[in-house]
Amino acid sequence: MRKPKMIKRNLLFGLLILPLISCAESKKNTSEFIYENKESSVEIKILNGNDYLTYDTPIRTDFEWKNIDIKTGSIYGTGIKVLGTKNGITKTEINVPSNYLETDTLNIKLRFEINGEKTGTEFNVPVKTGG
Missing domain, CATH: 1.20.5 (Single alpha-helices involved in coiled-coils or other helix-helix interfaces)
Structure with missing residues (x-):
């Protein structure tokens, strides 16, 4: 029993x-590419569902801004093409050429203002060979 x-x-x-x-x-499943400062944040979302980019492949990527004036924002990095900004989201396409990076990591720098104070952050996004 x-x-x-x-x-x-x-x-x-x-x-x-x-x-x-x-x-x-x-x-x-939450993004590892997020910067937070109190109620302000910016997050990179790679739209193909991966947490990495692929060499020689254009990949749509969104930068989602919360409580940050996008007009003060800049995005810097190899192969980044800004497609437009609307409703707090900067839509981009990232296409990293093969044999361009010294390491398989794309350094993306963001500069912006929070409450009038200039600040920024960097994200190191892995890049892999397709196939």
Whole structure:
């Protein structure tokens, strides 16, 4: 008679632990390319779903600005083409030429103002060979 009780206990434990595991998994899907300063932030979103860029491949990328005046913002980096800005999002296309970078990392520099104070940040985005 102990086995059914043990099975129930294990099943209950499994049901209780499952939400914790799924929360931990969803946390992994958040962007690692985010700068936050109190209520202001800027985040890079690579729209192909990867957390890296691919050499010689144009990849659409959004820069999402929150509580930062985009007019004060600048984006610097190899192969970045600004397509336009609307509703707090700067749409870009990034195409890194192969054999251009010394390391397989694209350094993207952002300069902007928060409450009139000039500031900036840098993101190091991995770049991989396609194929």
